[in-house]
Ligand SMILES: Nc1ncnc2c1ncn2[C@@H]1O[C@H](COP(=O)(O)OP(=O)(O)OP(=O)(O)O)[C@@H](O)[C@H]1O
């Protein structure tokens with residue numbers, strides 16, 4: 483049984499088909515890279531898996547159970563969490579408080595009170611290179627720092643499946659390397675990770691498997707090196723950038 487399964491997922495917005503008949507399995511201790519040109523449906527798939535959107539057709543299964551109708555907070559407590567392409571923390575709270583909220587409202591942890599949550603939040607911020615800024619308000623952060631804060635907030639909910647939407651955006655090469663190293667450590671702890679990223683080279687270093695979307699459909703799937711070099715994938719990227 484897969485940890486999480488998308489089964490024939492489709493989603494329409496009016497006449498626009500954003501996702502069509504997408505089937506995908508996500509397994510523990512595995513990083514799947516989800517690639518595809520702008521508008522190919524990557525974020526829509528995350529919205530369907532994490533519950534921000536309902537599919538027009540198809541189903542989402544979690545540990546074999548149909549969760550298609552579950553709202554996001556219920557999926558979060560079950561172990562699914564995600565970052566957003568456009569980060570949206572509580573602007574006036576400190577980084578430490580934002581991450582502590584994830585700890586308090588994610589998967590229940592035995593005996594974690596407010597004070598423990600703040601101490602643990604500090605540790606998670608250290609993992610994403612933000613320890614020194616833990617006491618600052620989220621509104622003071624750069625784009626790259628915001629994306630790392632979002633990652634920390636999602637990790638703090640103790641997910642079994644983590645969906646990450648373009649966390650490398652705005653990162654320096656050093657910060658990007660650190661994040662990829664961190665994701666590899668999370669995988670070693672058993673997390674299933676699905677990673678949306680436009681920096682394909684960076685993905686090759688860390689992903690176990692790649693899935694390519696184009697116009698809402700899966701056009702290639704397999705080893706990352708093979709998928710990123712596949713003619714249909716290259717053609718999809720060239721076609722979209724030439725429009
Ligand atoms: N809420 C919405 N309402 C209407 N159309 C939408 C909505 N969300 C997405 N779409 C459309 O669905 C398609 C897929 O969009 P999506 O955001 O999933 O692509 P993406 O692969 O994440 O792109 P990007 O790489 O630019 O982030 C696009 O045509 C987009 O315009």
Ligand SMILES: [Mg+2]
Pocket residue numbers: 524525526567
């Ligand atoms: Mg997107």
